Amino acid sequence: MAExxxxxxxxxxxxxSRLLVAELAGQRGDYPRATRGFLDVAERYxxxxxxxxxxxxxxxxxxxxxxxxxxxxxxxxxxxDDAPARLLAxxxxxxxxxxxxxxxRLEAIxxxxxxxxxxFVESALESGTDPAPLLARMRRHLASSxxxxxxxxxxxxxxxxxxxxxxxAEQRLARLARQAPELPDLWRIRARLALEADAPSQARSAAxxxxxxxxxxxxLMLLLARAEIRLGGIEAxxxxxxxxxxxxxxxxxxxxxxxxxxxxxxxxxPARRLLLPLVGxxxxxxxxxxxxxxxxxxxGEIDNALLYYRQVPEGEQFLTxxxxxxxxxxxxxxLLDARxxxxxxxxxxASYSSDLVALEVELLDxxxxxxxxxxxxxxQLDRRPDDTQLxxxxxxxxxxxxxxxxxxxxxxxxxxxxxxxxxxxxxLGYTLADADVEGRxxxxxxxxxxxxxxxxxxxxxxxxxxxxxxxxxxxEGALVWLERAWAAMPDQEVAAHLIEVLWxxxxxxxxxxxxxxxxxxxxxxxxxxxxxxxxxxxxxQNVPTDRNERTSP
Numbered sequence: 001m002a003e004x005x006x007x008x009x010x011x012x013x014x015x016x017s018r019l020l021v022a023e024l025a026g027q028r029g030d031y032p033r034a035t036r037g038f039l040d041v042a043e044r045y046x047x048x049x050x051x052x053x054x055x056x057x058x059x060x061x062x063x064x065x066x067x068x069x070x071x072x073x074x075x076x077x078x079x080x081d082d083a084p085a086r087l088l089a090x091x092x093x094x095x096x097x098x099x100x101x102x103x104x105r106l107e108a109i110x111x112x113x114x115x116x117x118x119x120f121v122e123s124a125l126e127s128g129t130d131p132a133p134l135l136a137r138m139r140r141h142l143a144s145s146x147x148x149x150x151x152x153x154x155x156x157x158x159x160x161x162x163x164x165x166x167x168x169a170e171q172r173l174a175r176l177a178r179q180a181p182e183l184p185d186l187w188r189i190r191a192r193l194a195l196e197a198d199a200p201s202q203a204r205s206a207a208x209x210x211x212x213x214x215x216x217x218x219x220l221m222l223l224l225a226r227a228e229i230r231l232g233g234i235e236a237x238x239x240x241x242x243x244x245x246x247x248x249x250x251x252x253x254x255x256x257x258x259x260x261x262x263x264x265x266x267x268x269x270p271a272r273r274l275l276l277p278l279v280g281x282x283x284x285x286x287x288x289x290x291x292x293x294x295x296x297x298x299x300g301e302i303d304n305a306l307l308y309y310r311q312v313p314e315g316e317q318f319l320t321x322x323x324x325x326x327x328x329x330x331x332x333x334x335l336l337d338a339r340x341x342x343x344x345x346x347x348x349x350a351s352y353s354s355d356l357v358a359l360e361v362e363l364l365d366x367x368x369x370x371x372x373x374x375x376x377x378x379x380q381l382d383r384r385p386d387d388t389q390l391x392x393x394x395x396x397x398x399x400x401x402x403x404x405x406x407x408x409x410x411x412x413x414x415x416x417x418x419x420x421x422x423x424x425x426x427x428l429g430y431t432l433a434d435a436d437v438e439g440r441x442x443x444x445x446x447x448x449x450x451x452x453x454x455x456x457x458x459x460x461x462x463x464x465x466x467x468x469x470x471x472x473x474x475x476e477g478a479l480v481w482l483e484r485a486w487a488a489m490p491d492q493e494v495a496a497h498l499i500e501v502l503w504x505x506x507x508x509x510x511x512x513x514x515x516x517x518x519x520x521x522x523x524x525x526x527x528x529x530x531x532x533x534x535x536x537x538x539x540x541q542n543v544p545t546d547r548n549e550r551t552s553p
Contacts, residue, residue: 019050022057031061035070048078055087064457067091082113095487098124099133106141109152117155118185131162150180154189161193169193184214191223200230216247218254222261229265237262238270252278252285259291268295279311286317293321297328306341319355326363335367354389361393373397388414392424399431407431426451426461433468441472459489467497475504492518496527503535511538 022037034057042050051074058067068091075084085104092101102124105115124134138156153176160169173190180186187210194203204227210220221244228237241258248254255274262271272295278288293308305328312321322345329338342360346353357380364373377394381387395410407428414424429447432440448464455461466481482498495518502511515538518528532539 018044026057026060031057032063032066035061035066039070039073042077043073046077048074048081051077052083055084064091064094080111082108082111085113093123096127096129098127098129099137102134102137106137109149110141110145115151117149117151118158118189121155121158125158125162131159135159135163135165150176150183150186154183154185157193158189161196166193166197182213184210184217184220186210187213188217188219188223191220191227195223195226195230198230200227203227204231218244218248221247222257225258226261226265229262229267234267234270238273241270241274250277252288256285256287256291259288263291263295268298271295279308284311286312286315286321290317290321290324293324297324302328302332310345314349314352318349318352319359322356323359323363326359330363330367338363354387357390358393361397385413386417388418388421388424392427395424395427404431404435404437420454422451422454422458422461425454426458426464429468430464433464433471436471441468444468445472457488459485459494462488463494463497466501470497470501470504475501479505490521492522492525493527495522495525496531499528499538500531500535503538515539 018037019041022034022041025031025037026034035054038050038054038057041047042054051070055067055070055074058070061067068088071084071087071091075081075088078084085108089101089104092098092104102120105117105120109115109117121134125131135156138152138159142152142156153172157169157172157176160166160172170193173186173193176183176186177190187206191203191206191210194200194206204224207220207224207227211217211224214220221240225237225240225244228234228240241261244258245251245254255278259271259274262268262274272292275288275292275295278284279292289308289312293305293312296302296305296308306325309321309325309328312318322342326338326342329335329341339360342356346356349356357376361373361377364370364376374397377390377397381390381394384390391410391414395407395414398404398406398410408431411424411428414421415428418424425447429444429451432444433448437444445465445468448461448468451458451461452465462481463485466478466485469475469481470478478501479498482494482501485494486498495514499511499514499518502508502514515528515532518525522528
């Protein structure tokens, strides 16, 4: 709070009292109360400075909903201030609402602010957002403002290409090339779009033109290398990558990036040549060892690959390397070697013991050796009965097998050991609710509510809160929780629950719209398919032409 702006306007006794209460609440760490207090006084005196102070307190509260409410009220007091708009844009991005974030940025631009729209749009597209709403908003902005900023034109072209309007994007970029050919980003985007359109010759020309404008630009050099690789010009691509390394020094991350570029196009030898200088001592990057292992495996050098995988140190790539090594051995009919390898790794890396057991269980299951996986898991729990990770794994396997007795026993053991384990509380409550165990829905709800009290923003728990209410016959009460869960975690299980509740409430159009979204979003959707078996009329193609012929599913 020390960096918050000072209060510069006079206060009456009541206002001073409220401000002091807010200040004291902030000093005690009661940031929600401090936020409300500062907002109250800010609106009473129309003070943007106090609203900014409220926003700082809301940030410290770690409550996204409160922070957004505060930012909007701050913006209402200071509509010409870019700071609340930027805050609202950041919050919109965090919740995946890129359209609202773009609206905030465009509003700031209309007031004269400088915003990086090209970078914003690239981030939005990388996140997988639908480009159509963003494109429509961008076009409205360009048409209404008469703006001719190159950055806005580039952003619009990116959105047009992503929306499938490649001809419009090319026309826009060609027009911009005549008006502002000195822009490196113009040629970078033209090269990138050409690669996406599988036109490597055009990409190479655009990248070369961009390098004439910005010699040594690493992004353009990478695009040129990618184009050369696509064209089969491996020597030319290596020349470009070597020039990049000479220009930017022996940067391990750059070597890794270049190696992955060759690997992505199926050229292992140049990737190996780039990676080998990175290994040989204890400072070798984990990813370099992992990639060299994958290259050796691809070349059929099983023992060499195993050597690389085993050298990957503890950290981010550790488990991936061990999984790759064990899977490779199993794929080469060396199951006993794979299991011996994982057993030795458990001894060498005690802190990863539970993870490695879970990994072995997963690989045995995939190999159709579920009984051996059960024996392994049981034996490990006999040795370490309070291993929460392994006991939870056994509980989830029991659920999959329909063994609710074992599931409940294991989850209750976890809860008895750790009453604050929200995951176990939620899993037990959800499973009881989903199975609709007779006479136990109230108990299920109580378990889920205990989990929610521990982790109020956990989307899986929000989904459970909605689902147990639906099982109790309260579809209206379920809807709010499921909508919150879907907004925070749009996976197919939440989608199936929300669709079913919408259908039960008679909101057929919304249910079908969400069904269409789920079909487009999820390639594998067993829960959605199961829902359609129970409610075939959800599928618009199954609706009888005479609505009077409809029967309840």
